[in-house]
Amino acid sequence: MAAQPFREGEIVLLLDRAQNRRLVRLRAGAKAHGHKGYLEHDRIIGEPEGTVARASSGATYLVFRPRLSEYALEMPRKSAIVYPKDVGIILVWADIYPGATVVESGLGSGSLTLALLRAVGPTGQVIVYEQRADMIGPALANVRGFALPGEVPDGEAGPSNLIVRERDVYEGIEESDVDRLVLDLPEPWRVLPHALDCLRPGGVVACYSPSIVQVQRTVEELEASGGFGQIESLEVLYRPWHVKGQAVRPVQQMVSHTAFLTFARRLAGRGHRPGEEAPKDEEDETLAPHEAAPVAPEDGESDGSAPGATG
Numbered sequence: 001m002a003a004q005p006f007r008e009g010e011i012v013l014l015l016d017r018a019q020n021r022r023l024v025r026l027r028a029g030a031k032a033h034g035h036k037g038y039l040e041h042d043r044i045i046g047e048p049e050g051t052v053a054r055a056s057s058g059a060t061y062l063v064f065r066p067r068l069s070e071y072a073l074e075m076p077r078k079s080a081i082v083y084p085k086d087v088g089i090i091l092v093w094a095d096i097y098p099g100a101t102v103v104e105s106g107l108g109s110g111s112l113t114l115a116l117l118r119a120v121g122p123t124g125q126v127i128v129y130e131q132r133a134d135m136i137g138p139a140l141a142n143v144r145g146f147a148l149p150g151e152v153p154d155g156e157a158g159p160s161n162l163i164v165r166e167r168d169v170y171e172g173i174e175e176s177d178v179d180r181l182v183l184d185l186p187e188p189w190r191v192l193p194h195a196l197d198c199l200r201p202g203g204v205v206a207c208y209s210p211s212i213v214q215v216q217r218t219v220e221e222l223e224a225s226g227g228f229g230q231i232e233s234l235e236v237l238y239r240p241w242h243v244k245g246q247a248v249r250p251v252q253q254m255v256s257h258t259a260f261l262t263f264a265r266r267l268a269g270r271g272h273r274p275g276e277e278a279p280k281d282e283e284d285e286t287l288a289p290h291e292a293a294p295v296a297p298e299d300g301e302s303d304g305s306a307p308g309a310t311g
């Protein structure tokens with residue numbers, strides 16, 4: 001994509017010398033006020049991305065188009081959001097691909113929805129179940145407020161690949177043949193009976209849960225349903241480093257915990273709802289990753305593990 005100068009209406013990211021972030025929508029003649037004086041938007045409009053702009057006090061700011069992660073961290077919130085470190089793993093572990101049909105719940109502030117929309121692209125679809133009407137307007141405003149680099153966000157029209165259903169997802173999911181189901185709500189296990197019906201064989205369910213007690217219940221119910229395999233729970237630790245002269249070390253403050261992630265895949269033609277008896281042929285032969293039998297190396301071939309490594 002050819003480099004384009006900043007245009008009026010775009011949202012830009014201002015970074016001061018201490019790397020403090022601020023998002024500003026460019027308006028001709030407007031000023032961004034801060035404790036370091038004000039910065040005239042006209043000094044940015046027409047300039048290339050990565051420009052250094054000077055405020056009235058002489059302080060300088062780097063000006064970029066925000067990355068999606070920076071936009072999500074700075075946009076207004078009515079709920080906790082999924083943080084970028086977890087969004088990245090969700091997209092890869094749940095294998096969200098262009099053209100996929102994804103059901104998500106709940107909408108919250110729209111952080112995860114924004115990333116899912118980008119990953120499925122214009123040929124895919126994201127259908128979000130959100131039970132609280134008062135969450136939907138602000139979240140949609142966040143979604144509409146983001147645009148591709150160089151584009152001016154359309155504050156009116158939502159993306160054509162997004163459907164929001166104002167509904168309690170515990171009561172059911174109307175879609176079928178869904179490729180991916182992504183859950184960030186208090187009791188994800190209550191959605192699993194519907195996941196059996198809506199997910200296609202091989203489809204992935206991903207659950208974001210702040211408490212390990214939620215993870216335990218979710219995994220137990222995934223296993224008990226007999227309809228899922230390749231069940232995996234994990235957490236993502238993100239530790240930025242400070243690199244300045246001889247001071248090369250991890251930063252002293254970091255986000256210590258956000259949530260745990262659980263992933264599982266829908267098996268073909270299997271599964272039963274809570275209270276139903278497991279069919280006779282549904283013996284528990286599904287191996288969780290840590291129980292999977294190791295693949296023996298061919299004769300004379302190294303298995304690649306370090307000497308003495310176990311597991």
Ligand SMILES: C[S@@+](CC[C@H](N)C(=O)[O-])C[C@H]1O[C@@H](n2cnc3c(N)ncnc32)[C@H](O)[C@@H]1O
Pocket residue numbers: 079080081082105106107108109110111112113129130131132135167168169170184185186
């Ligand atoms: C933590 S927020 C989700 C944040 C979102 N993932 C983000 O990144 O911005 C949880 C949302 O789930 C919604 N929710 C909770 N239970 C629900 C249910 N049974 N059906 C639909 N939505 C539900 C809540 O109203 C809330 O908006």
